[in-house]
Amino acid sequence: MxxxxxxxxxxxxTQIVDQYGSLLLRxxxxxxxxxxxxxxxxxxxxxxxxxxxxxxxxxxxxxxxLLKIVVNQATSFKRQLARRTALFKEQxxxxxxxxxxxxxxxxxxxxxxxxxxxxxxxxxPFNQRTVLVLxxxxxxxxxxxxxxxxxAENTLRKRLQSAHEKLRRVLHAHSTQTPVSTQQAxxxxxxxxxxxxxxx
Amino acid sequence: xxxxxxxxxxxxxxxxxxxxxxxxxxxxxxxxxxxxRGEAEKIHxxxxxxxxxxxxxxxxxxxxxxxxxxxVLASATAFILVLSGLTYLWRQPEIQxxxxxxxxxxxxxxxxxxxxxxxxxxxxxxxxxIVYQPANQAGVLYMADLINPVQSNALAMRYARDMAWxxxxxxxxxxxxxxxxxxPLLALVPNGQYMHLLGQNTAxxxxxxxxxSDQIMFARQQKGQTQLWSxxxxxxVVTLQLTMHESxxxxxxxxxxxxxxLALIASQNKTVTRATLDQPGRVIYIxxxxxxxxxxxxxxxxxxxxxxxWSPDGHALTFEQINPxxxxxxxxxxxxxxxxxxxxxxxxxLDGWTWSPDGHALVYSDGGRLSAYVFHGSPIIFPQTQxxxxxxFWLKNGQILCMNVTGDKGxxxxxxxxxx
Numbered sequence: 001m002x003x004x005x006x007x008x009x010x011x012x013x014t015q016i017v018d019q020y021g022s023l024l025l026r027x028x029x030x031x032x033x034x035x036x037x038x039x040x041x042x043x044x045x046x047x048x049x050x051x052x053x054x055x056x057x058x059x060x061x062x063x064x065x066l067l068k069i070v071v072n073q074a075t076s077f078k079r080q081l082a083r084r085t086a087l088f089k090e091q092x093x094x095x096x097x098x099x100x101x102x103x104x105x106x107x108x109x110x111x112x113x114x115x116x117x118x119x120x121x122x123x124x125p126f127n128q129r130t131v132l133v134l135x136x137x138x139x140x141x142x143x144x145x146x147x148x149x150x151x152a153e154n155t156l157r158k159r160l161q162s163a164h165e166k167l168r169r170v171l172h173a174h175s176t177q178t179p180v181s182t183q184q185a186x187x188x189x190x191x192x193x194x195x196x197x198x199x200x
Numbered sequence: 201x202x203x204x205x206x207x208x209x210x211x212x213x214x215x216x217x218x219x220x221x222x223x224x225x226x227x228x229x230x231x232x233x234x235x236x237r238g239e240a241e242k243i244h245x246x247x248x249x250x251x252x253x254x255x256x257x258x259x260x261x262x263x264x265x266x267x268x269x270x271x272v273l274a275s276a277t278a279f280i281l282v283l284s285g286l287t288y289l290w291r292q293p294e295i296q297x298x299x300x301x302x303x304x305x306x307x308x309x310x311x312x313x314x315x316x317x318x319x320x321x322x323x324x325x326x327x328x329x330i331v332y333q334p335a336n337q338a339g340v341l342y343m344a345d346l347i348n349p350v351q352s353n354a355l356a357m358r359y360a361r362d363m364a365w366x367x368x369x370x371x372x373x374x375x376x377x378x379x380x381x382x383x384p385l386l387a388l389v390p391n392g393q394y395m396h397l398l399g400q401n402t403a404x405x406x407x408x409x410x411x412x413s414d415q416i417m418f419a420r421q422q423k424g425q426t427q428l429w430s431x432x433x434x435x436x437v438v439t440l441q442l443t444m445h446e447s448x449x450x451x452x453x454x455x456x457x458x459x460x461x462l463a464l465i466a467s468q469n470k471t472v473t474r475a476t477l478d479q480p481g482r483v484i485y486i487x488x489x490x491x492x493x494x495x496x497x498x499x500x501x502x503x504x505x506x507x508x509x510w511s512p513d514g515h516a517l518t519f520e521q522i523n524p525x526x527x528x529x530x531x532x533x534x535x536x537x538x539x540x541x542x543x544x545x546x547x548x549x550l551d552g553w554t555w556s557p558d559g560h561a562l563v564y565s566d567g568g569r570l571s572a573y574v575f576h577g578s579p580i581i582f583p584q585t586q587x588x589x590x591x592x593f594w595l596k597n598g599q600i601l602c603m604n605v606t607g608d609k610g611x612x613x614x615x616x617x618x619x620x
Contacts, residue, residue: 021249039249042249
């Protein structure tokens with residue numbers, strides 16, 4: 001199938017879309033946390049894959065190659081979003097200040113009710129979240145992630161470690177505000193080592 | 201209970217000590233993995249999205265079509281460029297065919313004194329005789345007939361400074377400066393004979409009268425004034441024609457063809473001595489024979505004035521401007537409009553030049569390659585050969601006489617025009 005895809009076989013490409021579409025869409029969603037954006041990212045990623053099929057060096061790496069494209073697309077989406085946010089930030093600052101007291105009061109209750117893993121992960125920087133998704137959702141090893149993202153393994157380990165620490169802090173902070181058992185608190189404070197022994 | 205709370209309950213006893221001695225927390229890892237799986241399952245790859253993606257994928261056919269379009273466009277551009285180039289090249293000869301082509305017509309063997317590095321200096325007005333100077337013999341001039349230049353070759357004069365042909369080509373008038381004389385003397389060289397002095401008359405420069413073909417006019421400097429005298433071919437009677445109050449050290453004088461103007465080439469030093477006589481000409485004066493008014497044609501600059509010639513219609517004067525770096529520029533100045541100057545700068549060095557008889561062009565030798573500066577009319581094309589053509593003279597029938605030099609040897613050559 002991959003061979004036919006590389007030869008420009010449209011049907012083979014359709015099969016690849018069917019095989020990896022769901023996986024890539026979910027990866028994109030986990031990264032950007034927005035359904036419509038995730039769909040756009042996957043669409044753009046498949047188009048890029050089709051146009052750049054000659055850049056796929058080894059057939060066996062098709063999945064990793066497609067994931068790399070999705071991560072890159074999500075990264076550029078995040079950058080665009082950051083730029084747009086920075087632009088609007090100045091315009092909205094006055095309005096935000098006026099409403100700050102009111103919003104804070106509403107938010108307080110919301111946090112207490114809905115703070116969970118989703119929100120904790122949302123607080124992570126994008127690069128840490130990416131490592132987290134590839135490591136835990138895709139069960140990729142550190143060398144595989146390193147190859148996919150083009151980032152040194154040590155850097156990735158640090159990012160993952162930082163992600164864990166931040167998650168623990170956020171969840172612990174929440175646990176002190178809500179009634180949790182002593183046992184739970186102990187677990188959250190414990191130092192962590194990651195599965196598959198990549199992070200030491 | 202939220203997600204974290206649920207998972208914490210499910211993995212409540214997951215705290216453990218790893219074999220490496222590092223404490224692990226599998227619960228947290230499980231929570232993360234479980235959470236991500238749960239989150240991922242919220243979104244589905246729908247048939248609509250699949251269709252959207254496949255619709256957006258450019259088919260290989262359209263890619264091929266695009267590639268084909270590029271190829272066709274590139275080919276068309278290349279074709280147009282090639283066609284334009286071919287058209288240009290095709291039209292070039294067509295343009296040239298409207299001009300005048302010169303081809304080598306005839307070679308004339310000359311005497312060794314000319315063949316071995318001699319310099320062709322002059323052609324008489326009847327186009328039958330030449331005057332030349334052998335190599336490295338300044339002031340020594342030979343005369344020869346064009347019909348038979350070897351047999352007719354004869355020494356014409358020594359110590360020559362300046363010369364001019366009689367309008368009928370029967371003789372040369374010259375000024376000569378023999379050793380032990382303080383001032384140049386007037387001399388005559390009848391055809392085929394050696395020069396003789398004309399009555400011991402001193403003369404800085406001489407030319408034939410434009411109005412009387414047997415009358416010679418010559419310039420003298422006396423009592424701080426410049427005088428124009430006339431005499432006949434015997435030199436017996438001399439007549440003062442006019443006096444100019446300016447004191448000029450004249451090196452050369454030349455009547456315009458219509459006799460209206462007299463060009464005088466003088467040095468900046470005005471005292472006549474043997475030393476100052478060797479100095480080059482630097483100033484050009486034009487005297488109007490009607491008004492006797494003397495005007496500087498060109499202000500003296502940091503250059504010498506070499507050979508001078510009137511245009512056939514007598515309205516312009518062409519002269520060699522020899523710059524300090526020995527680069528020579530041909531300047532053509534319109535007499536009534538001294539600001540109108542046509543300059544010819546040879547790429548290499550100037551090896552002779554000539555006006556066309558009808559005055560439409562100047563031909564000059566640029567380091568042995570003939571070129572034409574056309575003022576008006578058809579372009580002129582010369583043969584592109586390895587031959588070195590120097591010292592051209594344009595004949596009245598349109599032919600060009602010049603020396604064709606190969607190595608150290610030269611022969612007279614006639615170039616003939618061919619209109620295509």
